[in-house]
Amino acid sequence: MAPTPTEGPHVTEPQPPIEPDTKDWTWVLVRPCAECGTDVSAMGPKDVAAAVRDSLPRWRAALERPHVAQRPDPATWSPLEYGAHVRDVFRVMRFRLDLMLTTENPEFPDWDQDATALEDAYAEQDPPAVVVALADAGRAFADGLEAVRRRDCERMGRRSNGSVFTVETLARYAWHDVAHHLHDVGA
Template identity: 40%
Template sequence: MNYEQIPPETKDWTVVLRDGCPECGFQPGYDYGENVQRLRALEAPIMTAFNRPEQELYVRPQKNTWAPIEYLAHCAEVCEVMSQRLEWMLIHENPEFALWDQDAAAVDGEYLNRPVGSVKRDLLTNLHHAAGEFEKVPADLLERTGRRSDGSRFTIQTLAEYFVHDLEHHIHRDI
């Protein structure tokens, strides 16, 4: 399939860590252990999304909105990126994360052309891996920091919340 590129996302989503998300109801500041439970709880709605007729997964609801398969591929890559960022925070003092442009990743990764089976496999594998990695973090390391290239700072706690919000928002609202 060959669709036009979606206009780039310009919203600073880090505000959900302070204000929550009025679009999906996310509220930050919960106990760290809840992150892993919430990540694992996403498997059922992910499986439901993949049980829809395949052709529905490739339809963009609007010209400027990703199709479900694009959101699912994005979620798979978010799991991978957040696992890498967690690893850097555990190894290095206050690392700067490599720039990850989600819009460029969608185009470069040809999310809209990816086979359903490949996206499903990648998403479930990456989700399980990420949940396992976040689960291993000892409580005394939750305040370790890292930062994006735009200057946004995270602790392991807030990175986990940001990650959970990203997946929950897309899986419950966009897919």
């Protein structure tokens, strides 16, 4: 008999939603993050690709810990939830990268990460499946970054809130998100 979503090794009970993060994190493009210490200001797409690849074993280790679905407190995601989020960050950023390389100054479709966490039940996902999907998505994003030609680094795209990115700053922004969440899970 298969365990129900509230049984088994990774989930003990449904998790309440986390307060949405409404900060505009684009400032990390110009100064180091005081919370995690990450400085992305000098990174190019290939640097970010290497950092993404180097992060994958750290994510695997974090997601293979006992009690991976346990939140450290009610207001903080568990390592499992962070891992599912990072998997989706890789997917969204790969999509945005491809859009920037194939479309002139695209506006990115909005992505509500907090709604996605609830709709996709991050806290109830299978940790080994998240490990595999995160690694696949991370490698795909890194592959895309490694293929960026120097002349394409300044191609632009924008969010609906008006934030403008180049291919290079999108890569930097994405890496900060991943590195920050490695810090969040202590990996």
